[in-house]
Amino acid sequence: MSDVYILGTDMIKFGRFPDRSVPSLGAEAALMALDDANLNIHQMEALCCGNLGQAGAMVGQRILQEIGQTGIPVVNTANACATGATAFREAWMSIKAGIYDLVLAVGVEQMGKGLLGGAGGGKGIPKEGLLGSQTMPAVFAEAGMEHSNKYGTTFEQFAKVSVKNHHHSTLNPKAMYQIETPLETVMNAEMIAYPNTKLMCSVNVDGAAAAVLASEKKAKELGLGRAVRIKASVLTSDPWQERDLVMPDVNSCTRLAAKTAYEMAGVGPEDVNLVELHDCFATAEILHYENLGLCGDGEAGRMIDEGETALGGRVPVNVSGGLLSKGHPLGATGIANIYEVSTHLRGEAGERQVENARIGMTHVIGLGSACAIHVLEKVD
Amino acid sequence: MAENTPAEGETPGPLPVVDYLKIPESGDPYLEGHRCSGCQSTFLGERSICSNCGARDKMGTVRLSTQGTLYAFSIVCRSFPGIEVPYVSAIVDLEDGGTLKGNLINIDPDPEKISFGMPVEVVFKDALGRKDRDGNSYLSYFFQPRG
Numbered sequence: 001m002s003d004v005y006i007l008g009t010d011m012i013k014f015g016r017f018p019d020r021s022v023p024s025l026g027a028e029a030a031l032m033a034l035d036d037a038n039l040n041i042h043q044m045e046a047l048c049c050g051n052l053g054q055a056g057a058m059v060g061q062r063i064l065q066e067i068g069q070t071g072i073p074v075v076n077t078a079n080a081c082a083t084g085a086t087a088f089r090e091a092w093m094s095i096k097a098g099i100y101d102l103v104l105a106v107g108v109e110q111m112g113k114g115l116l117g118g119a120g121g122g123k124g125i126p127k128e129g130l131l132g133s134q135t136m137p138a139v140f141a142e143a144g145m146e147h148s149n150k151y152g153t154t155f156e157q158f159a160k161v162s163v164k165n166h167h168h169s170t171l172n173p174k175a176m177y178q179i180e181t182p183l184e185t186v187m188n189a190e191m192i193a194y195p196n197t198k199l200m201c202s203v204n205v206d207g208a209a210a211a212v213l214a215s216e217k218k219a220k221e222l223g224l225g226r227a228v229r230i231k232a233s234v235l236t237s238d239p240w241q242e243r244d245l246v247m248p249d250v251n252s253c254t255r256l257a258a259k260t261a262y263e264m265a266g267v268g269p270e271d272v273n274l275v276e277l278h279d280c281f282a283t284a285e286i287l288h289y290e291n292l293g294l295c296g297d298g299e300a301g302r303m304i305d306e307g308e309t310a311l312g313g314r315v316p317v318n319v320s321g322g323l324l325s326k327g328h329p330l331g332a333t334g335i336a337n338i339y340e341v342s343t344h345l346r347g348e349a350g351e352r353q354v355e356n357a358r359i360g361m362t363h364v365i366g367l368g369s370a371c372a373i374h375v376l377e378k379v380d
Numbered sequence: 381m382a383e384n385t386p387a388e389g390e391t392p393g394p395l396p397v398v399d400y401l402k403i404p405e406s407g408d409p410y411l412e413g414h415r416c417s418g419c420q421s422t423f424l425g426e427r428s429i430c431s432n433c434g435a436r437d438k439m440g441t442v443r444l445s446t447q448g449t450l451y452a453f454s455i456v457c458r459s460f461p462g463i464e465v466p467y468v469s470a471i472v473d474l475e476d477g478g479t480l481k482g483n484l485i486n487i488d489p490d491p492e493k494i495s496f497g498m499p500v501e502v503v504f505k506d507a508l509g510r511k512d513r514d515g516n517s518y519l520s521y522f523f524q525p526r527g
Contacts (some may be wrong), residue, residue, distance in 0.1 A: 125397065125511065128460055129463040129467055131520065132469035132471075133454065133456045135456065138454040138469050142452045142469065145454060145496075146471075148496070191457040193456045193457065194456075195491070242422070243473075245425075
């Protein structure tokens with residue numbers, strides 16, 4: 001079966017834009033991706049739009065109202081933090097199915113500040129701080145502490161993830177922050193939910209990213225010049241685990257998605273040159289080194305200690321700065337990851353370029369859970 | 381929750397914080413699980429279909445143990461407005477099956493003082509004085525170190 005290609009992709013610089021609307025942010029990214037592909041809205045046959053905060057408000061159609069109401073089909077997706085990647089995958093599937101040759105995918109989010117999580121609600125009395133914590137920092141702290149329980153992973157090792165990703169973001173002008181955070185700074189920052197300090201929590205920002213996907217036939221017709229090949233697109237939900245009811249499981253769905261993605265792409269973890277993975281909290285990144293097969297079980301602590309996932313290391317992870325420092329606009333994150341990996345495969349990542357990048361992987365997790373993985377390949 | 385509705389003139393007892401906390405008319409409160417007799421998976425809360433094996437007719441109730449061990453935790457230092465911090469949010473594996481999440485009490489909220497696998501017990505106490513809009517009190521469960 002023929003492959004699907006990315007012909008254009010871009011993202012806006014992540015930040016806080018309280019005076020902008022969700023559709024206007026999405027429209028800006030959409031136009032940037034179209035320009036990058038040297039195509040226009042009249043050539044798009046469908047739009048897949050990911051947004052969580054206004055999931056019931058037809059964001060995709062409202063984007064078209066800003067950039068061109070051509071009457072094409074629009075699908076709006078909501079899948080927690082996998083929202084953008086799910087929209088991208090809907091576009092991929094529609095081309096793979098032979099329905100369309102050119103599809104636009106947009107992910108966009110406008111966030112407030114503050115803690116994310118289940119505020120309790122429901123009947124009776126608030127449960128937060130009574131039956132443990134449902135705040136996201138605590139939920140992911142517990143997921144990290146499960147790893148500590150099994151393998152002895154330390155607070156310092158989790159903190160090193162944040163040091164690395166903040167360092168990477170100093171090389172990325174589109175990241176929310178470009179600030180170095182030494183280990184002592186990370187570890188001594190305000191404790192939110194041990195072992196996650198404030199600098200180990202992803203940044204709530206506004207953002208948008210977009211991509212133009214094309215069938216192989218159309219991509220060849222238009223020229224493969226800067227195209228990126230999509231080798232695998234996988235979406236999973238969480239297979240049953242015994243602690244599911246009290247401990248959202250980000251591991252099983254990632255392992256299942258990774259296994260499927262490697263098979264679909266015909267590559268192994270050893271072939272991957274860079275990864276953008278879901279570092280919503282520093283603790284999470286450690287888990288996913290193992291979940292994605294970048295190292296063996298129990299080796300993630302050593303991997304961060306030895307710098308294997310830093311720029312210049314064996315398999316650089318989150319060279320964009322990751323969700324920790326680039327920022328995490330929920331619905332945009334999945335496509336922003338795809339933009340980052342594509343930029344490296346095109347050799348256009350400037351100071352943070354991963355040398356000779358040929359295969360890259362993107363990974364997002366929507367708690368609840370949804371895991372999306374894409375494997376992208378440089379086109380020769 | 382008919383069993384918790386007081387008769388006319390009686391002082392109402394506390395309501396259960398979750399529907400799987402049972403307060404019998406006589407005897408101690410306990411936590412009720414649902415277990416699939418096909419695959420032995422244990423669940424909290426009412427259900428009839430097993431989400432592990434999919435069986436539709438094998439679910440029965442089981443009284444969960446009050447003894448368990450600490451599997452994972454976080455020391456929560458910032459929470460939503462109005463929630464007192466710090467506290468220890470804990471995941472506890474119960475003997476004989478089932479996993480619970482709750483506050484670990486009667487221990488310093490200090491990572492040096494809390495160890496994985498430490499034996500804990502489930503205790504039942506008032507829900508930190510929290511009341512609903514109708515002024516009802518609630519009975520909650522907590523974990524505390526054993527022994």
